[in-house]
Amino acid sequence: MLRILGLVSLFCILFQAALASNSEENALDMSLVEDECSMMVCRAGRECKVGADGEAACACLATCPDHFVPVCGSNNQSYDNFCLMHRDACLTGVHISLKKKGYCSNKSIKKKSSKKDKLKDENHFEPVVCFQWERDALRRQIINYFRHHTADQSWYRPDLKSYEKQFARFFMCDTTKDNFVDANELAACVTEVPFALRTTAATNELVKVLCVDAIIDSADTNSDWRLDFEEYKTLMDSSFQPKEKLCSLEGKKYEDGSQTKVDCNDCVCACGSWVCSSKKCDEELNEIDDLDEDEDLDDELDEAEDQSEDNTKDEVKILKIEEDIDLKIDDPDEDQPPKINSDDDDDMDDEEDEEDDEEEDEEIDVEPIKKSSKNKKKKLT
Missing domain, CATH: 1.10.238.10 (EF-hand)
Structure with missing residues (x-):
């Protein structure tokens, strides 16, 4: 009986020692984790964690506190607090900054506005x-x-x-x-x-x-x-x-x-x-809808009339241009630019006039000579 009690007491002592050693190891591990993360500075939305290899690294937050301070992020997304906004930025890998406090509008x-959109709010x-x-x-x-x-x-x-x-x-x-x-x-x-x-x-x-x-x-x-x-x-x-x-x-x-x-x-x-x-x-809304449709139809008709008038004007312009071209072909000298008078041009004109006068004189002199020759022939006969 005494041996059994001794074995039980020995077992209890060994068990307590094992628990104490485990607690010391856990405390040592926690101290090592704290030491590894003590020099690590993580950005908002991240926390320091020690991996299986014993190295500390920043990781996205697993959870955020429940406090309610709504904010609007630069991605036009609403969040209940800053922590959730930064955590979302970490998880998505997209930079999100504060756009304003409170939820996003x-x-x-x-849509295309019409008269019915201008009715009273009531x-x-x-x-x-x-x-x-x-x-x-x-x-x-x-x-x-x-x-x-x-x-x-x-x-x-x-x-x-x-x-x-x-x-x-x-x-x-x-x-x-x-x-x-x-x-x-x-x-x-x-x-x-x-x-x-x-x-x-x-x-x-x-x-x-x-x-x-x-x-x-x-x-x-x-x-x-x-x-x-x-x-x-x-x-x-x-x-x-x-x-x-x-x-x-x-x-x-x-x-x-x-x-x-x-x-x-x-x-x-x-x-x-x-x-x-x-x-x-x-x-009232139905009437406004009908008016809107009528106005749209009138606008379309006006546009069609304007288009037809423009086409008619273009056709008239084309006909005028064709007539001008025909006139130029019939009388090519009509549209020649006027000559600019100068001294040289005057001299040339004078010379041309003198030549014309000489030719006229020669023609005048030839006629009496011809007449005199005829008279001589008559006398000889």
Whole structure:
């Protein structure tokens, strides 16, 4: 018996010594890591990590704190804080700087303006939507609320593990007890979670319900519009990043928050889908549309008339040019440039006049000679 007790005590001593040595080695490893990273300076969005080879290097941050200070990056992307912006720059390898504090403004798709776009604002109603940044903000608020209010629940025990706490919360939200949590059940489970970002009190609850639908869709891997426990765990993981969705229109992709108009209704891209207001176009708008069409038709007719007039003028010009060419061919001397008088030209003219006079005199003298010869012939006969 004494031998057994001695062996047990010896085993305990050896076990404690092994634990002590392991703790010392771990402490030594931690000190080495701290020593390696103490001289390493990493840029924003990165942290120092020691690799398997024992060398320290800067790596992208795995997680960011939950504080809410929204910013707009130079890539026109909204972030909840600076850390997320710098982390995104590290992961994508693209330099992103601060464009402004607060979320980025929505982009609008430019359309040709018409008279109906100049109506009073009261004739247009903006659609109520949940944007992706609102979806992500509500999800973080739900995670923080569940984390800080777990101890208030009747099922809470201090010895519960994280996995058990999540399952207890999932079971509490699953009111139908079918092992699934749909959008209605999750919305009822988060009624006490505060949510008020950009909307008024009149639309805040509706936007919250829409954001709950978007949250369910972000973690719903099999597209059945409900979450099983594994999908629920993924959703409640603070490191989970929902995918950014784009809207399609006429073969092009548009970011979340882009706006356009269809007839008299406003449409907004929200969480990958176009959401439009359901306003019926009144008679005034229809009349304006008819006027716009008539004006467009009149403009087309005016353009056609102007074009025909221009063509007629061109034809007249061509005919005149052809007539001028014909005249030049018939009378080539008509369009010769006038001679410039000079002293030399005057002398030449005088000489030509003298030669003409001499020729005339010779002609005059020849005639009497001919006459006299005739007279002589008569006398001889």
